[in-house]
Amino acid sequence: MSTEKNKIPRHVAIVMDGNGRWAKKRHFPRTYGHKKGVDSVRAVIRACDEIGIEYLTLFAFSSENWKRPEDEVSALMSLFMSALEAEAKSLAKNGIRLSFIGDISAFPDKLQAKIAQVEKLTVDGKNLHMQIAANYGGRWDIAQAAAKLSQELQQSGQDISVDSFSEAKLSEHLTTTKLNIPDPDLFIRTGGEQRISNFLLWQIAYAELYFTDVLWPDFRRDELFAAVEDYSRRQRRFGMTGDQVEEKNA
Ligand code: IPE
Ligand code: IPE
Numbered sequence: 075m076s077t078e079k080n081k082i083p084r085h086v087a088i089v090m091d092g093n094g095r096w097a098k099k100r101h102f103p104r105t106y107g108h109k110k111g112v113d114s115v116r117a118v119i120r121a122c123d124e125i126g127i128e129y130l131t132l133f134a135f136s137s138e139n140w141k142r143p144e145d146e147v148s149a150l151m152s153l154f155m156s157a158l159e160a161e162a163k164s165l166a167k168n169g170i171r172l173s174f175i176g177d178i179s180a181f182p183d184k185l186q187a188k189i190a191q192v193e194k195l196t197v198d199g200k201n202l203h204m205q206i207a208a209n210y211g212g213r214w215d216i217a218q219a220a221a222k223l224s225q226e227l228q229q230s231g232q233d234i235s236v237d238s239f240s241e242a243k244l245s246e247h248l249t250t251t252k253l254n255i256p257d258p259d260l261f262i263r264t265g266g267e268q269r270i271s272n273f274l275l276w277q278i279a280y281a282e283l284y285f286t287d288v289l290w291p292d293f294r295r296d297e298l299f300a301a302v303e304d305y306s307r308r309q310r311r312f313g314m315t316g317d318q319v320e321e322k323n324a
């Protein structure tokens with residue numbers, strides 16, 4: 075890949091969409107698409123590690139995905155379990171830290187225990203910090219941050235005032251901040267839809283958005299590199315003028 079090191083995003087966040095359609099096109103059950111999607115996860119982790127991306131967030135299950143047919147939801151739970159069982163050791167061996175964001179208390183006990191075990195096993199990983207968003211919703215994240223902040227204020231005996239809920243204070247309690255994960259630089263959505271679907275709402279305020287028609291099971295190393303190359307050609311202005319940005323970078 076011909077991208078300068080400083081143009082590599084530190085944090086890439088991906089909505090892995092299109093598994094069901096990928097399977098349907100091949101006359102397979104939707105769950106087969108999810109299974110193939112795990113191979114893409116593996117390929118993308120390797121590719122991120124290869125080019126020095128530091129943080130990777132994958133949207134695996136939204137707070138709205140419970141609305142799906144019961145057998146699809148339970149097949150997804152089984153797949154999360156088997157993928158964690160199969161990959162835990164190799165993640166640890168390759169210095170990849172795995173964390174979860176989302177309300178995992180709604181998951182089966184065995185899966186919650188597995189998640190805790192893999193998080194612990196990989197906690198010292200320094201090459202790539204990957205977080206899986208599971209039973210995650212961007213609105214939930216903001217609401218739970220507000221709840222935690224008000225609880226903290228109450229416990230410390232402070233009065234809640236209009237200044238209590240500043241941007242800085244609220245963002246301290248977001249799930250990603252708790253894990254020391256910076257905001258995403260590059261947001262990718264596969265599968266052709268151009269929407270956020272309640273993924274990281276607060277955190278993507280200034281992310282570069284990249285949408286591709288490629289369905290998630292077909293999204294591999296080359297597709298990730300294409301997205302990073304596209305990102306590297308963009309000018310991020312954060313409210314400034316283009317000239318100001320050029321001056322700053324000169
Ligand atoms: C994304 O693929 C995976 C999850 C939401 C778990 P989909 O299952 O949404 O695939 P499509 O959008 O139906 O093709
Ligand atoms: C978003 O995909 C959630 C995940 C990829 C886990 P969906 O397929 O659920 O999104 P919508 O419902 O089409 O917006």
Ligand code: MG
Nearest residue numbers: 091092093265
């Ligand atoms: Mg979908």
